[in-house]
Amino acid sequence: MANNRGGSAIIGIGEVPTGRHPDQGAISFALESALMAIGDAGIDKGEIDFVIPTGSLFSSQFSNELATCRLVEELGLKNVTSNCEVFSGGSSSTNALRVASALIESGRAKSILFVHTDKLGTGVSAQGGIDLFSTAGISMEWEVPYGQHYSTVAALATERYKFETGTTDEQLSAVCVSNRKWAELNPNAFFRKPLTIEEVMASKMLSTPLRSKQSNMLFDGGAAYVVTSGERARDLTEKPAYVLGEGGLVTHFAYHQEPDLTRFGWAQAGRQAFESAGITPDDIDVAEIYDSYPIYQLIAFEEIGLCGRGEAGALHMSGATAPGGTIPTTTDGGMLSKGHIGAGGSVSLLVEAVRQLMGKAGPRQVPECRFAVETAVGGTYMDAQVTILGTEIP
Amino acid sequence: MTTDDVRPAKPVPVVAAWARPFWDAAREGRLILQHCEDCDRVIHYPRMACPFCSSKNLDWKNASGRGTIYSFTVVESNAPSAFAGDVPYVVAVIRLDEGVQMLTNIVQSDRDELVCDLPVEVVFEQLNDEFTLPKFRPVR
Numbered sequence: 001m002a003n004n005r006g007g008s009a010i011i012g013i014g015e016v017p018t019g020r021h022p023d024q025g026a027i028s029f030a031l032e033s034a035l036m037a038i039g040d041a042g043i044d045k046g047e048i049d050f051v052i053p054t055g056s057l058f059s060s061q062f063s064n065e066l067a068t069c070r071l072v073e074e075l076g077l078k079n080v081t082s083n084c085e086v087f088s089g090g091s092s093s094t095n096a097l098r099v100a101s102a103l104i105e106s107g108r109a110k111s112i113l114f115v116h117t118d119k120l121g122t123g124v125s126a127q128g129g130i131d132l133f134s135t136a137g138i139s140m141e142w143e144v145p146y147g148q149h150y151s152t153v154a155a156l157a158t159e160r161y162k163f164e165t166g167t168t169d170e171q172l173s174a175v176c177v178s179n180r181k182w183a184e185l186n187p188n189a190f191f192r193k194p195l196t197i198e199e200v201m202a203s204k205m206l207s208t209p210l211r212s213k214q215s216n217m218l219f220d221g222g223a224a225y226v227v228t229s230g231e232r233a234r235d236l237t238e239k240p241a242y243v244l245g246e247g248g249l250v251t252h253f254a255y256h257q258e259p260d261l262t263r264f265g266w267a268q269a270g271r272q273a274f275e276s277a278g279i280t281p282d283d284i285d286v287a288e289i290y291d292s293y294p295i296y297q298l299i300a301f302e303e304i305g306l307c308g309r310g311e312a313g314a315l316h317m318s319g320a321t322a323p324g325g326t327i328p329t330t331t332d333g334g335m336l337s338k339g340h341i342g343a344g345g346s347v348s349l350l351v352e353a354v355r356q357l358m359g360k361a362g363p364r365q366v367p368e369c370r371f372a373v374e375t376a377v378g379g380t381y382m383d384a385q386v387t388i389l390g391t392e393i394p
Numbered sequence: 395m396t397t398d399d400v401r402p403a404k405p406v407p408v409v410a411a412w413a414r415p416f417w418d419a420a421r422e423g424r425l426i427l428q429h430c431e432d433c434d435r436v437i438h439y440p441r442m443a444c445p446f447c448s449s450k451n452l453d454w455k456n457a458s459g460r461g462t463i464y465s466f467t468v469v470e471s472n473a474p475s476a477f478a479g480d481v482p483y484v485v486a487v488i489r490l491d492e493g494v495q496m497l498t499n500i501v502q503s504d505r506d507e508l509v510c511d512l513p514v515e516v517v518f519e520q521l522n523d524e525f526t527l528p529k530f531r532p533v534r
Contacts, residue, residue: 134474145525207485255497257495
């Protein structure tokens with residue numbers, strides 16, 4: 001892999017609070033986030049020459065509008081050569097950044113605006129959300145007829161992982177508690193009241209061993225970021241979030257085809273990312289780990305090398321991942337506490353990684369934050385994606 | 395099974411043309427698996443071309459119908475609408491003796507006996523006139 005370490009950087013971010021906003025269209029979350037990101041970058045909007053929206057799940061009509069240049073027109077961008085959607089479900093954050101970095105480094109674009117918005121909290125009903133996610137990314141021939149949906153998907157990995165590693169339900173619940181502690185410090189998060197392991201363990205059983213408070217909930221929201229060259233970034237800010245490395249591995253489409261439901265493709269994706277970034281897991285100051293369900297936070301955390309196999313549960317239980325801990329993890333509260341907004345689940349995490357690196361995280365700022373890792377994955381955890389960002393180039 | 399007519403109909407498999415023999419066999423109470431005549435590998439789910447060697451020289455073989463539970467879950471709530479009347483029901487990934495994995499339901503079982511790696515065998519449940527789904531039960 002060519003070493004383009006630090007050839008591109010995120011220089012501006014924007015995000016609206018996750019929540020239920022029935023009176024607002026999804027377009028408003030997109031425009032608010034985009035304007036914030038451009039303002040945060042400190043550039044003139046006329047500098048934006050490429051726009052990458054990602055897909056919006058609640059409405060195919062609206063998603064088509066994003067694919068067909070609505071944002072460019074609404075924002076009054078006059079120098080955009082291309083509006084081009086990049087969409088891979090929950091891994092859209094990483095894949096869009098991968099595309100944006102390649103465009104910047106090859107000279108095909110100078111300043112790229114990425115935008116995500118969705119309205120899964122009020123744009124679809126609660127049962128509608130369950131039904132949407134009983135087919136989205138699930139094989140219509142081999143899984144849908146058996147009642148597969150996202151609770152069973154997560155539960156199947158959880159059951160096998162518990163069986164192989166001895167991880168307990170309390171340790172899984174500790175992930176929810178750790179992420180909640182961060183959400184308490186995040187004004188953009190939906191769930192901000194303190195949570196205990198006992199409360200998680202007492203919540204309704206969905207699909208054994210998965211309980212309702214171990215499940216994400218769907219909300220409305222949006223976020224955006226601006227990518228430019230590393231060189232230009234240095235002119236604009238003292239702390240650009242350089243794109244240092246990335247890795248990925250697609251392991252399945254139909255969930256039952258996954259050879260190892262307790263590992264997925266994270267180990268290879270992590271190795272690639274750290275090698276290309278020129279750092280090791282020990283160098284990481286903040287880990288933004290995709291957490292649609294606790295099991296996926298534990299697996300990715302271990303497999304990319306932040307701790308050993310079967311150790312992540314105890315580590316989350318110990319407080320190491322919570323505010324003040326040794327390895328601050330999923331510091332915006334994640335999908336479990338900030339709220340799940342579709343493809344935006346990992347966009348939030350990427351934006352949060354940048355926020356921490358740029359020193360803009362307010363009460364939850366991780367001190368001396370130099371290197372961040374973000375993980376993202378789409379559909380039924382079919383494509384492990386790892387991105388490493390930093391304020392310096394190793 | 396529910397008799398509640400208000401709920402949406404059960405989703406039926408959206409069949410790829412090359413998988414039709416699998417569903418025809420299931421309707422007759424037989425579990426068959428695709429087999430690559432060139433690289434001698436067993437394939438499931440059925441593909442247009444062999445996922446190992448890309449050959450289109452594919453045939454079918456009868457499966458043993460035996461395997462083990464790789465993982466399982468008992469759905470208690472928040473099921474998709476069409477399955478709301480079925481709770482609790484069991485979704486599982488099975489590792490067949492032939493070395494391939496498939497998603498299924500575990501039926502005719504006591505939930506307390508379910509555990510990873512439990513031996514299971516195929517049974518067939520008719521969905522409608524066109525489709526019968528292979529499901530599995532613990533080996534007695």
